[in-house]
Amino acid sequence: MQFGLFCSPKADAAGFGPETGQGFKDYLDFNIEAEALGLCSSFSVEHHFSGWNQASATLMLLLALAMRTKTLRVGTAVLVLPWHNPVLLAEQAATLDLLSDGRFDFGIGKGYRHSEFKGFAMPREEADARFEEGLDVLTRAFTTRERFSHHGRFWHFDDIVVEPPPMQTPHPPFWVAAGHPQSIRNAAARGFNLILDQYASPAVLGERIAVYRAEREARGLSFAPGQVAVARQLYVARDKADKEAALEKQRQYTQRTITSARPPDGKTGSHVLAYADKAGATEENAMFGTPDEIAGMLEALRAAGVTYILLTISGGADQLRRFAREIMPAFADAPAARAAE
Known part of the structure; x- marks a missing residue:
């Protein structure tokens, strides 16, 4: 197994205000x-207007x-395409890829927090279409x-060449978060x-x-466990x-996210809101416990075919x-195990 981080950085820290950037x-x-x-890696979120x-x-x-x-891969989990000019985003992402010597993993998504769509004055109903158009422009x-x-529904560009090119070819790997079977098949079909x-x-x-492996193989694409x-x-x-x-503290933190994300219409999706209405569901599979208990949880994940875990610590x-x-x-690959000793 290999391990990375899933981070949600904050500007403030204990004893320091956000203006210090200590967090x-x-x-x-x-x-x-x-x-x-x-x-081996660190992925970070993108969020706005949370307070x-x-x-x-x-x-x-x-x-x-x-x-x-030097070696840590850096990734987004996820950058929300509907909120970004895709040409400016391509320029920034390529610059990061170059300066990291090709260590950038580009996690992209459609967004799910009601407060963010409201803040950007953007209808959530447009998220799918904005994502698809932004992805087309970004890939091109x-x-x-x-x-x-490019002249689309949301974006118009005339006679442009986007610079610089990224180091990784054809571009930094795209990652998407998905849970619904059809969304997983869509990701696999695109090679994400x-x-x-x-x-x-x-x-x-x-x-x-x-589901992911079967769809990739049906499309003639190779499958490696590290793609998940x-x-x-x-x-x-x-x-x-x-x-x-610790679990109670985590529950309170997650509830804050749920409150920010929940739309007035009560729709859920396959993100945290899908688990929000069952007591304890957002903590049920958290790896909280003694070292032996956590080892048992990792064994269960490995038995299910999981080989790459992003930890929110x-x-x-x-x-x-x-x-x-x-x-x-x-559990780790040999080089990682030696480094931890």
Whole structure:
């Protein structure tokens, strides 16, 4: 198995206001240590208007991280295409890919938080169409070295050549988060890599990986287990009471996200809102527990076909170190295990 991070950086930190950016600086230090401990990647969210200083300029943060690391792959999970000018986004992403020496993983999505669509004065009903058009322009910008024009429903460009080209060919790998079977098939058919959510059980994850693999193979595309990443929340607990306290703290944090995301019409989708109405569902499969308990959870994930896990680590660098030294060596690839020792 290989392990990366799933991060939601905030500008503020304990004792420091958002104007200091201390939380972003702590995020960089945390990820630098993760690289030294043998983790292979770090994906970060993009969010707006939350009121709790979440990362909004994600590519800028990833560029800062790329400049301070050597091997860590840096990724978005996810950048929401409907909100971005696709030409400007292609330019910024290619620049990041070049300066990271081809270590950029481009996670893209349609968005799901009601508060964000409301803030951008954008109907959620347009998300699919905006995503598709933005993706078409973005892909063409990455792969075309000749001038082109585009006149679509949302975007118009005349006689442009998008510069610079990315280092990775034909472009940085696209990753999408999906849970519904048809969405997974769509991702596989396009050759995208797949991110599966924090909340699904190992059995459900195994079913989703099988759908993805079958569709890729039906399309004549190769399948490798590392094309699927599974997000998981992690807390290495001292005992049962410590575990339960951490789970309650996580539940409160997740509820804040649910409140921000829930639309007036009550629609859910395959993201966190799909689990919001069942008590305990958003914590049911979190990897919270003693080292032995977490090892058992990892065994169940491995048995389901999961080989790549993106960890959202609660509790800071001490938790990262405990995982890397007490748990990861039994599951990680050999180079990562040696780094953690």
